[in-house]
Amino acid sequence: MKFPxxxxxxxxxxxxxxxxxxxLFPFIQCTPLxxxxxxxxxxxxxxxxxxxxxDLIDSWIRLDAKGHITVLxxxxxxxxxxxxxxxQIAADELEVEIERCHIINGDTGQTANEGYTSGSNSIxxxxxxxxxxxxxxxxxxxxxxxxxxxxxLSQVSAxxxxxxxxxxxxxxxxxxxxxxxYEKTISDIAPILDFNKHKYVGKPVPREDIKTLVLxxxxxxxxxxxxxxxxxxxxxxxTYKAKLKQLDQSTVASMDGVIKVIVDxxxxxxxAKREYQAIKAWQILKTMCVWEVxxxxxxxxxxxxxxxxxxxxxxxxxxxxxxxxxINASPAKFKASYRxxxxxxxxxGPSCALAMWENGxxxxxxxTQGVYPLQETLSDLFGIEKDKIRCIGIPGSGCYxxxxxxxxxxxxxxxxxxxxxxPVRLQxxxxxxHQWEPYGSAMIMELEAGxxxxxxxxxxxxxxxxxxxxxxxxxxxGHFISARHLENPILFQKxxxxxxxxxxxxxxxxxxxxxxxxxxxxxxxxxxALRGLGAYGNxxxxxxxxxxxxxxxxxxxxxxxxxxxxDWRAKAVLEKLAEKTNxxxxxRSGNKGYGIAFxxxxxxxxxxxxxxxxxxxxxxxxxxxxxxxxxxxxxxxINPDGIINQTExxxxxxxxxxxxxxxxxxxxxxxxxxxxxxPILRSQETPEVEVHLINRxxxxxxxxxxxxxxxxxxxxxxxxxxxxxxxxxxxxxKPEKIEWAKI
Amino acid sequence: MAKSIQLDVNGKIQQIEVDEEEPLLYILREDFGLxxxxxxxxxxxxxxxxxxxxxxxxxxxxxxSVTFEGKKIETIEGLHESEENLHPxxxxxxxxxAAQCGYCLNGMMMAALELLSANPKPSEQEIRNSLxxxxxxCGTHSRFIKAVKKAAQxxxxx
Numbered sequence: 001m002k003f004p005x006x007x008x009x010x011x012x013x014x015x016x017x018x019x020x021x022x023x024l025f026p027f028i029q030c031t032p033l034x035x036x037x038x039x040x041x042x043x044x045x046x047x048x049x050x051x052x053x054x055d056l057i058d059s060w061i062r063l064d065a066k067g068h069i070t071v072l073x074x075x076x077x078x079x080x081x082x083x084x085x086x087x088q089i090a091a092d093e094l095e096v097e098i099e100r101c102h103i104i105n106g107d108t109g110q111t112a113n114e115g116y117t118s119g120s121n122s123i124x125x126x127x128x129x130x131x132x133x134x135x136x137x138x139x140x141x142x143x144x145x146x147x148x149x150x151x152x153l154s155q156v157s158a159x160x161x162x163x164x165x166x167x168x169x170x171x172x173x174x175x176x177x178x179x180x181x182y183e184k185t186i187s188d189i190a191p192i193l194d195f196n197k198h199k200y201v202g203k204p205v206p207r208e209d210i211k212t213l214v215l216x217x218x219x220x221x222x223x224x225x226x227x228x229x230x231x232x233x234x235x236x237x238x239t240y241k242a243k244l245k246q247l248d249q250s251t252v253a254s255m256d257g258v259i260k261v262i263v264d265x266x267x268x269x270x271x272a273k274r275e276y277q278a279i280k281a282w283q284i285l286k287t288m289c290v291w292e293v294x295x296x297x298x299x300x301x302x303x304x305x306x307x308x309x310x311x312x313x314x315x316x317x318x319x320x321x322x323x324x325x326x327i328n329a330s331p332a333k334f335k336a337s338y339r340x341x342x343x344x345x346x347x348x349g350p351s352c353a354l355a356m357w358e359n360g361x362x363x364x365x366x367x368t369q370g371v372y373p374l375q376e377t378l379s380d381l382f383g384i385e386k387d388k389i390r391c392i393g394i395p396g397s398g399c400y401x402x403x404x405x406x407x408x409x410x411x412x413x414x415x416x417x418x419x420x421x422x423p424v425r426l427q428x429x430x431x432x433x434h435q436w437e438p439y440g441s442a443m444i445m446e447l448e449a450g451x452x453x454x455x456x457x458x459x460x461x462x463x464x465x466x467x468x469x470x471x472x473x474x475x476x477x478g479h480f481i482s483a484r485h486l487e488n489p490i491l492f493q494k495x496x497x498x499x500x501x502x503x504x505x506x507x508x509x510x511x512x513x514x515x516x517x518x519x520x521x522x523x524x525x526x527x528x529a530l531r532g533l534g535a536y537g538n539x540x541x542x543x544x545x546x547x548x549x550x551x552x553x554x555x556x557x558x559x560x561x562x563x564x565x566x567d568w569r570a571k572a573v574l575e576k577l578a579e580k581t582n583x584x585x586x587x588r589s590g591n592k593g594y595g596i597a598f599x600x601x602x603x604x605x606x607x608x609x610x611x612x613x614x615x616x617x618x619x620x621x622x623x624x625x626x627x628x629x630x631x632x633x634x635x636x637x638i639n640p641d642g643i644i645n646q647t648e649x650x651x652x653x654x655x656x657x658x659x660x661x662x663x664x665x666x667x668x669x670x671x672x673x674x675x676x677x678x679p680i681l682r683s684q685e686t687p688e689v690e691v692h693l694i695n696r697x698x699x700x701x702x703x704x705x706x707x708x709x710x711x712x713x714x715x716x717x718x719x720x721x722x723x724x725x726x727x728x729x730x731x732x733x734k735p736e737k738i739e740w741a742k743i
Numbered sequence: 744m745a746k747s748i749q750l751d752v753n754g755k756i757q758q759i760e761v762d763e764e765e766p767l768l769y770i771l772r773e774d775f776g777l778x779x780x781x782x783x784x785x786x787x788x789x790x791x792x793x794x795x796x797x798x799x800x801x802x803x804x805x806x807x808s809v810t811f812e813g814k815k816i817e818t819i820e821g822l823h824e825s826e827e828n829l830h831p832x833x834x835x836x837x838x839x840x841a842a843q844c845g846y847c848l849n850g851m852m853m854a855a856l857e858l859l860s861a862n863p864k865p866s867e868q869e870i871r872n873s874l875x876x877x878x879x880x881c882g883t884h885s886r887f888i889k890a891v892k893k894a895a896q897x898x899x900x901x
Contacts, residue, residue, distance in 0.1 A: 079844030079881060206840055213845040214833040216779035216820035220846065223778045256762070276762065276769040279785075348783055348791060348880045349846040398844030398881045430784040641840055645886070649843050652882030675788040675878055683874035686884040 041066045043102055051112050057140065057184045059112055060133035061090060067161070067174045069094065069101045071130060074114025075122040076106040076369055077209070079398045080705050081642040082122050084207045088200040088638055089127050093134035093193055096161040096173070098200055106371040106393030108386075116370035116472060118401070118529060120605050120703025123638055127701065132186055139190030140182070141173055148176070195636065195697040202697055204641035209395075221367045221394040222352045226423040229354070230259060231275040232415045233282035234426060235268040236436050237485065239669035240526065241294040244268065248288050252281045261285070262418050265487035269415045271424060282429070295667040298524040304339055304444055307465045311519035314463070317502050320513040326459040330450025334552055337446045338541035338729040340713075341662035342439040342525050346678060349397025350428040351404030351437075355412035357420040361388045366409040367396020370472070374406055377473035378413055381483055381490065400653070402472045402528035403437045404428055410473075410480035434678060435670040436481055439663050440530030441467035441523060443501070445541035449511075455553035457564050459513040462505050462542075467523040469500030469533035481526070494522065500533035504710060507542055508600050509564040525665065532709035535601065536654070539710025540717065543597035544729065547718040557718065558583055558596055567600070572694065573609040573631045574598055580692050581611045581629050591616045592626075593723020597714035601707040606634035607694075608707035610651065612715035613687075616723045621740045623723065625655055625687045625716060633694035634704040643704050644691045650708030651689050656681035658713040662732050748812050752777075753821025767803040767811050768792045771818065779819040779849040783878065790850035790877030794818050800857035800876075819852050831899035832856060832890075841890040843881035850877035855891045859901035867892070 051059055051072075062070045071090045077083045083103050091098040104110055106117070114126055138158050145163040146153045148171075156165045164170045195201070212219050237244070244266040252261050252270060257277030262269045270285060272278035298306045320326075327333050354365040362382070368374045371391040379386045391409070399405055408428055416424035428436075444465040450458050471494060473479035478492035502518050530536070550560035558578055562571050577596065578584065586594050593616065598609040610630040616623045632647050660679055664671040672678035713731065721727050726738045744763045749756055752775050759774050771777045771794065783791025785804045792804040795817040822830035829837065832852055842848050851874055858865055858873040865873070870891045874884070894901075 079842070081843075204840075206837070207842075210840055210842045210845065211826075211829075211837050213842050213848050214819065214829070214836045214852070215823060215826060216777065216818060216849065218778050220778075220781075222781065225776070274762075274765075274769065274773060276765045280764070346880055347846075348789065348844070348878055349781060350783070395844070397846040400880070427782060430786060430789075645840060645843060645883075648885055649882035652884055653880070656882070674784060674786055676786075680878065680880065681882075681884075682876075682878065683871045683884050683888065686871070686882075686888075689885045 040068065040100060043068050046070045048109055050109060054112055054129065055185045057133050057136050057186060060130050061094070061137050063137070063173060063177055065174055065177070065179045067100055067172070069096060071101060071103045072111045073103065073105055073126045073130065074112040074372070075126045076117040076393045077395050078117060078369065079395070080646055081207050081639060082117070083209065084205055085123060085638040085642055086127055086130055088203070088205050089131050090134045092198045092201045093131050094138050095158055095193070098205065100161070108371050108375045108389070108391045113372040116373060118369055120601065120705040120707070123701045124703055127638065131192065132188070135190040135192050136184065136186050140184050141176055145171060145176055198697070201636070201638050202640065202695060205639055207642070219395060220349065221354065221365055221396050222349060222427065224354055224365055224394065224425070226354070229423045229425055230271050230273060230419065231278040232269055232271045232412065232424050232426040233278045233429065234411050234415070234432070234482070235282060235285050235289065236432055237266055238291055239293050239296065242266065243292045244289060245292050246290040247285070251288065252284050255281050255284070260419060262415060265489065266485040267414065267482055269411070271415060271419055293668065296524050296665060296669065299667060300665065303442060303524070307442070307444055307521050307523070311465050311521040314517035314519050317516040317518055318506060318514055320459070320515045323459050323461055323513050323515045326513050327448055327450035327461060330458050331453050332552055333448070333450040334549055335446070335448040336545055336548060336729060337444060338537070338544060340443050340537040340540060340731045342442045342527070343530060343657050343661050344434065344439050344663055344672065344678065345400045345403040345437055345530055346680060347397040347399055347403050347433060350430055350433040351408035352396065352425070352427040353405070353409040353412040354423050354425045355409070355416040356423040357416050360384070362413055363390045363392065364409050364413055365392050365394050367394060367399065367405040368409055369399060369402070369405065373472065373474050374409055376475040377406070377477055377479060378410060380475055381410060381477035381480060382413070382417070400531040401440070402470070404433055406473050407436065407481045411482045414482060431673045434673045436526070438471055438526040438528035440536065441469060441501070441527040443534065443537040445505070445537055447541055447545045449545070449549060451549060451553060455555050455560055455563060457509060457511045457549065460507055460511045462516045463519065464502055464505055464517070464534070464538065465519045465521055466501040466534060466537070467521050467527045468494055469503075469527070469529055471526070471528040500529060503533050503538060503602055504535035504599055505538040505542070506603060508567060508570060508603055509561070510566040511564070525663065525670070531650070531653070532706045535599070535706070536657070536709045536713060539597070539599045540658075540713035540731065543599065543711060543714030544717045544727070547595065547714070547721065548727065561598055569607050569633055570598065570600060573607045573633050576631045576692060576694060577609040577611060577629065580631065583611070588722070591723070593719045593721070595715045595718025595720070595722055597711040597718060599707070599711050601703065605703040606632055606707040608632045608647075608711055610708065610711045610715045612712070612719040614716070614719040614723050616743070618740050618743050621738070622735045623720065623738070624685070625659060627688045627690070628655070628712065628715070629690045629692070630708065631692045631694065632704060632707060633696065634702040635699040636697045636701045637693060637695040638701060640693050640695065643693060646705045647691045647708050648689045650706065651712050652681060652686055654709045654712035655687060655716065658716050658731060658733055660732055746809060748809055750808065750811060750816060751814065752816045753818060761808050763809055764807055766805055767794070767808040767816070770808040771803065777818050777820055781846060781849060783846070788878070790854065791847060793850045793853035793877070795853055795856060798857065798860055800853040819849055831897045832859070832894045832901070835890045835894035835897065839886050839890040839893055841883060841886035843883050847877055847879040851879065851887045855894065856901060859891070859895060863901065864895055865891070
């Protein structure tokens with residue numbers, strides 16, 4: 001594995017490949033994830049070159065002499081379909097067939113540093129960078145043709161990969177570039193193509209990687225197989241902060257296929273020739289380790305009490321003078337408190353990564369959401385320069401935030417350091433994933449508001465208690481779980497609490513006085529970013545509370561929301577929801593109940609409104625979520641089927657969190673260690689889902705992947721209230737929390 | 744203990760040396776180079792590792808490979824004639840774009856195949872019951888159900 005230098009001049013000088021870059025003669029390299037399609041000459045990839053700056057066109061787009069286009073993005077494919085969406089943007093802006101386009105996602109050896117693939121930011125960030133670079137590339141080609149033909153730029157045009165000039169002059173992009181290297185910077189003068197001319201953007205272009213998946217071809221980091229690859233398993237301690245007291249390695253060391261047992265403080269791992277040999281050794285090691293266990297003091301029944309007692313002094317996020325007086329003086333006022341438990345990402349495939357050390361340099365093949373932050377944090381872990389570490393992003397099992405992906409990558413690197421020269425594949429066991437991932441934090445949301453006689457909200461006061469929603473590694477090795485277990489441990493310092501806790505806590509509704517206070521809390525379980533972060537709990541509370549206020553005002557909850565909104569796009573999704581669900585004429589006489597909820601994700605991304613339908617069965621003291629209908633508007637829609645797929649998934653996942661899920665633990669550690677102890681929604685219980693899309697191609701695209709999480713929770717709670725008259729403010733929303741006797 | 748056995752995987756019979764305790768899953772991935780069956784839990788709870796054994800969707804993560812001798816093992820890799828000519832179930836899953844991360848896809852397809860071969864015109868409830876044994880975390884269930892319905896409507900023989 002060659003490690004490209006990061007300095008451009010040195011690189012160009014030392015390699016002598018001055019033709020590298022925007023255009024070049026392709027030569028073979030390993031790009032196992034690219035689909036070769038169509039009748040074009042076979043795609044051979046592009047020569048590897050480090051990212052040389054965001055202002056260069058070829059940092060994002062490269063053309064080769066055979067008619068292939070390679071798009072480079074720092075964003076990772078996580079199953080959200082970003083590869084397809086970015087290819088659609090590039091193909092349209094360059095005005096070429098999408099079959100010519102290929103993509104490289106997240107590789108510190110090649111792509112831009114675009115941080116983490118998180119927060120539904122990829123289209124707004126990378127997508128727009130690629131759109132700009134593609135428009136500049138096409139514009140440059142048109143200038144070049146005009147110069148060659150000695151005509152004015154205004155006399156040339158581009159279409160379908162060809163430049164046209166006066167008369168019958170025409171030349172394809174590839175003939176024009178003719179194997180030369182052009183270093184061009186993004187000038188911001190190239191015009192962006194009018195959306196009416198889009199051929200791919202706005203169309204449901206199918207994800208070709210789904211074909212790879214149905215064929216059973218290599219796709220996941222789990223599927224990588226290298227020459228001389230060995231297998232590893234890690235033995236995590238039984239609880240956080242447990243210390244290894246004693247371990248007799250002799251039995252395991254002599255087992256078939258075992259290459260090495262690694263013990264470094266409380267970090268225990270095994271390397272074997274075959275995967276099953278590593279698992280067998282891991283099972284024996286588990287019985288041989290003697291641990292000093294550190295008990296968890298704050299037990300579930302005391303958690304919320306402790307949160308209020310021991311949180312820090314409030315951080316005032318938004319203030320409004322005299323708000324308490326305004327609420328008290330209001331003709332109608334209301335106060336309520338809501339809670340959510342710890343939830344887990346619970347990826348279907350346990351985290352997996354490969355690592356190899358060679359000549360003091362490290363390569364990691366990782367399912368991380370951010371190859372550059374991973375590289376930086378590994379540099380801190382091993383005390384070596386970043387340019388000696390290459391992180392190559394490969395799809396993992398769906399992560400939905402900060403799961404075990406970074407931890408497993410660091411562990412693979414730690415293990416492989418003991419066995420240099422060989423690629424080491426480490427996969428977690430199911431219990432590692434369930435017990436060691438960082439959870440979405442438990443939270444308390446306390447809301448109070450005052451309204452006038454006409455149902456207009458005048459003042460809104462929010463108090464939130466929460467642990468951190470982002471402990472992602474961003475350069476400090478203590479954020480890797482296993483770095484804390486080493487003989488010379490690297491301690492974890494939580495650092496600043498991110499804004500994630502109060503995401504979406506400020507109502508989008510038009511309210512004259514608003515206050516928001518956050519009480520940061522250091523909780524008993526490891527926590528970090530889970531899809532939507534604090535927005536899940538905050539919108540559950542806010543939109544349940546809106547329903548309670550509507551009830552108090554004796555107004556229809558949908559009309560009540562529209563009355564308190566100014567934003568026309570927000571009103572439009574609610575109006576469309578009313579139309580698609582026949583909201584005003586739903587039959588409530590039987591055993592059904594209906595609830596709605598709305599949010600604009602982060603108050604800056606996609607608009608989303610949803611209706612939940614439940615069916616109550618008082619005789620069985622049970623209810624069932626039968627149907628959900630939603631409307632989403634995310635500005636210019638790149639791939640409608642992609643947005644719908646993500647939204648359906650978000651709705652079903654959030655329904656699962658809301659109805660069933662909570663991480664269980666006791667003094668001796670996390671009890672939710674598999675699918676029986678942490679059940680999630682399965683096919684039998686999955687509600688019908690229906691997603692309607694409003695496309696606004698004239699407006700900039702907005703992040704959509706997390707929009708459903710919060711509103712779905714509130715819509716279900718509101719439907720339960722509608723059907724049973726019971727207001728459940730404490731998630732998960734289980735039937736035993738309903739007073740069936742009173743119905 | 745090492746043992747020499749014959750396994751019939753996707754119609755090809757191969758003689759291999761195995762550890763008698765080694766579950767089928769690891770043999771399929773390491774010796775047969777297959778990607779379809781995946782490690783999900785190792786506990787018979789999630790279905791990621793499912794393969795068809797004599798037509799029945801079966802877990803492969805615990806049961807030693809030696810117990811599969813003489814049985815017909817099929818995985819998703821064995822379904823299609825060529826990449827251009829997909830099996831009707833693969834085609835339905837692709838056309839419905841029934842995947843997000845795709846880790847559970849193998850299990851879902853195996854469960855669907857077992858159902859469709861015994862019951863070519865299943866009801867929605869029967870489809871849901873069949874897919875219930877497979878864990879999906881992305882929430883793609885509604886598309887899997889649609890894809891199985893679509894495959895059933897194709898009037899293909901499974």
